Amino acid sequence: MLSRVADSLYWMSRYMERTDSILRMLKINYASSQDSPEDFSWEPVLRIFGNLDDEGAAAIDNNSRKILQYIVLDRENPNSVFNMVTIARENARGVQDNITTELWKCLNEFYHVVREERLKYALQYEDPVTVLDALIKECMIYFGVTDITMFRGEGLCFMNVGKYMERAIQSADILDVKLSNFSNEVDKPTDTAYWKYLLMSISGYSLYLKRYQSGFEARNIIDQVLFNVDFPRSVLYSLNQLHRYFERLKSDQNTEGYAKVQFMIGKLRSKVQYSSVESVSLIGLHDYLTEITTEIDDIGSTLNKYYFAYS
Amino acid sequence: MTATDLFHKYPLIGNTWDEMYDEDRVRAHYQNVFNSLSSIPADELSKKEELARGLFMSQGITFTVYSSGEGIEKIFPFDIIPRIITASEWDLIERGIKQRLRALNLFLKDVYHEQFSLKDGIVPIDLIYSCPHYLREMQGVNVPHDIYVHIAGIDLIRDHDGTFYVLEDNLRTPSGVSYMIENREITKRIFPDLIPQNYVRPVTQYPNILYNNLMALSHGQVSSPNVVLLTPGIYNSAYFEHTTLARLMGIELVEGRDLVVENHKVYMKTTAGLRQVDVIYRRVDDDYLDPLVFNPTSVLGVSGILSAYRKGNVAIVNAVGNGVADDKAVYVYVPEMIRYYLNEEPILKNIPTYQLGKPDEREHVLKNIHKMVVKKTNESGGYGMLMGHAASEAEIEDYKKEILKAPRQFIAQPVISLSNAPCYINGKAQPRRIDLRPFALCGPNGIEIVPGGLTRVALKEGSLVVNSSQGGGSKDTWVLAK
Numbered sequence: 001m002l003s004r005v006a007d008s009l010y011w012m013s014r015y016m017e018r019t020d021s022i023l024r025m026l027k028i029n030y031a032s033s034q035d036s037p038e039d040f041s042w043e044p045v046l047r048i049f050g051n052l053d054d055e056g057a058a059a060i061d062n063n064s065r066k067i068l069q070y071i072v073l074d075r076e077n078p079n080s081v082f083n084m085v086t087i088a089r090e091n092a093r094g095v096q097d098n099i100t101t102e103l104w105k106c107l108n109e110f111y112h113v114v115r116e117e118r119l120k121y122a123l124q125y126e127d128p129v130t131v132l133d134a135l136i137k138e139c140m141i142y143f144g145v146t147d148i149t150m151f152r153g154e155g156l157c158f159m160n161v162g163k164y165m166e167r168a169i170q171s172a173d174i175l176d177v178k179l180s181n182f183s184n185e186v187d188k189p190t191d192t193a194y195w196k197y198l199l200m201s202i203s204g205y206s207l208y209l210k211r212y213q214s215g216f217e218a219r220n221i222i223d224q225v226l227f228n229v230d231f232p233r234s235v236l237y238s239l240n241q242l243h244r245y246f247e248r249l250k251s252d253q254n255t256e257g258y259a260k261v262q263f264m265i266g267k268l269r270s271k272v273q274y275s276s277v278e279s280v281s282l283i284g285l286h287d288y289l290t291e292i293t294t295e296i297d298d299i300g301s302t303l304n305k306y307y308f309a310y311s
Numbered sequence: 312m313t314a315t316d317l318f319h320k321y322p323l324i325g326n327t328w329d330e331m332y333d334e335d336r337v338r339a340h341y342q343n344v345f346n347s348l349s350s351i352p353a354d355e356l357s358k359k360e361e362l363a364r365g366l367f368m369s370q371g372i373t374f375t376v377y378s379s380g381e382g383i384e385k386i387f388p389f390d391i392i393p394r395i396i397t398a399s400e401w402d403l404i405e406r407g408i409k410q411r412l413r414a415l416n417l418f419l420k421d422v423y424h425e426q427f428s429l430k431d432g433i434v435p436i437d438l439i440y441s442c443p444h445y446l447r448e449m450q451g452v453n454v455p456h457d458i459y460v461h462i463a464g465i466d467l468i469r470d471h472d473g474t475f476y477v478l479e480d481n482l483r484t485p486s487g488v489s490y491m492i493e494n495r496e497i498t499k500r501i502f503p504d505l506i507p508q509n510y511v512r513p514v515t516q517y518p519n520i521l522y523n524n525l526m527a528l529s530h531g532q533v534s535s536p537n538v539v540l541l542t543p544g545i546y547n548s549a550y551f552e553h554t555t556l557a558r559l560m561g562i563e564l565v566e567g568r569d570l571v572v573e574n575h576k577v578y579m580k581t582t583a584g585l586r587q588v589d590v591i592y593r594r595v596d597d598d599y600l601d602p603l604v605f606n607p608t609s610v611l612g613v614s615g616i617l618s619a620y621r622k623g624n625v626a627i628v629n630a631v632g633n634g635v636a637d638d639k640a641v642y643v644y645v646p647e648m649i650r651y652y653l654n655e656e657p658i659l660k661n662i663p664t665y666q667l668g669k670p671d672e673r674e675h676v677l678k679n680i681h682k683m684v685v686k687k688t689n690e691s692g693g694y695g696m697l698m699g700h701a702a703s704e705a706e707i708e709d710y711k712k713e714i715l716k717a718p719r720q721f722i723a724q725p726v727i728s729l730s731n732a733p734c735y736i737n738g739k740a741q742p743r744r745i746d747l748r749p750f751a752l753c754g755p756n757g758i759e760i761v762p763g764g765l766t767r768v769a770l771k772e773g774s775l776v777v778n779s780s781q782g783g784g785s786k787d788t789w790v791l792a793k
Contacts, residue, residue, distance in 0.1 A: 097557040253583030
């Protein structure tokens, strides 16, 4: 496979994963903002997904509508859904002969959806949940079409490598931001709504209720988001998948690059697998999560060096 | 509005061939479509037009226009009423194009080798050496099977009596074939059953024929040749076509930055290291192909690719240097080439053409410029053209000055009126000018022309310019089996 093609597939997939998680996160945060306005702040969301300076952040204040418009539609925000879908589609456009027509059509249609003038109006005046649901549905179509139509080859492996790296980073970031708010008061009587929304934003609420049954405790939430291999958004689950799909790229060529990346992925996966909530608290959650995301970024650079470099 | 209103009061334009009407009678080969369309309520037709637009958009059959930093997707306008060619008309077209291509291929081989036709005075030598597309880098270079023109898109038009004329020979990187294929797919969707009812010949085999021809060009030392399509990239207006052809042939779509030349061999950069490339179907013009030899600022090409080509380590399609044969001044001599190389009479006519490099012809043209179309010999896409009957005096004066600066670079032709075909415009069928570009594929086993082509339409009322860059659209083009 052409390096450029592998590169594009990897980034297309990363951007779509990021789009999906941002949309879900927005939906739940919006619900939360309607629930308990005194306790709720958009600040962490803006911090991870925006690139506003203090002044810009102050300008949209805690206005949910403005924030949704900024994160969904703003042309100037590189992480806006608008821009990410555009980039994902641009990547797909350059590799149409390496993806199925169904997949191309799906991304192309999503691209036309985020460009509709109506969307802006709807976010401003209509029910935002309806709008976000419609966009989330486009993401689900993307994942479904990928699963059903994409040929099981090198291309899909690179897409999955990108997808699970991105997912691990997203889950780590959300955990970091949400829990760091509480860092000094972990023993505070748990704010049920807060935890509930955190879990819902990564679709982990039902699983949590079933698994832990004990009400909301920070240690259980950390356990689920980091280590629960039945939870498809946990960091360990993502790293297992990353490991699995990368191993399929093994071939007689490029043995040096393969060995390097494989080593890094294996090492990181073991590190997470053999951590526990206790060992994490010794290091400190924030520092631990930073180590993980830094190592994932390093894996990305190494992939880039050995697999994607073409110009 | 009742259905028959669609063709009611369809205006026949005087002294012009109408594809559907013979005086006020519908031609036999259009009768079936006439009946079918007439039985469809008018608002249904508008819905079909809307459906067609939606299908083009959602499949991304679009080109991107960049304005204020943001890309806007445009579709190449599509007219829903098909253009129909009878079996006997097609027979003539097919024989005529094959004959012309055989002669042009022989001419290119001749020009870049012994130059018999120049020495025998069939084509003036100075015309060749003054042609910017004549590439001395290609002199003496052998190309596989002596084929230069693997893909041709020869443009045909019809004069007032229905006679076909060759307007120009596109022998470099003709585009539009994806619309031949996609327009047919759209017609299948918007007019169910209409195609089988009319015994329309299929066009879907085009990519297979092209693929087999490309494979046949490999030097034969590898069991599975690596064939790629070289595109200028996603910003090119024909990018959709490049990606469609690559997909339909199952070959890799590459950009210049994906390729590298080492030791006179071309490689592509893959996730498993370098892999040699054997055949390149390039959609990058000669000028941009190799910055070491041609335009040094090009980032679309590959440094050193021409040396690999000259050594025979890679086949390039179409051959490099073909522009010398579709130069608009060299065009004048194609009928003579047919007589010289094939000892046959030309089947398809040339449009009478004046070369402004010749003093007496120049004088005649300048005197009668209102009746002429003047074109630059090395431009295409409808650029740099003067329509004498439509231009203002000031435009003509400016253009005359341009001509006198470099007369060799201009030719003139009498205004040919182009045939009309009915188009669905504002809820009514209205006559608009059309041309025809069939796509001919030349391989070691001969020339094949897929029955169909690109019919371009001048959508502006009264316009004679069909180029997409000048407000043109296209139609599905049917060749009937009987």
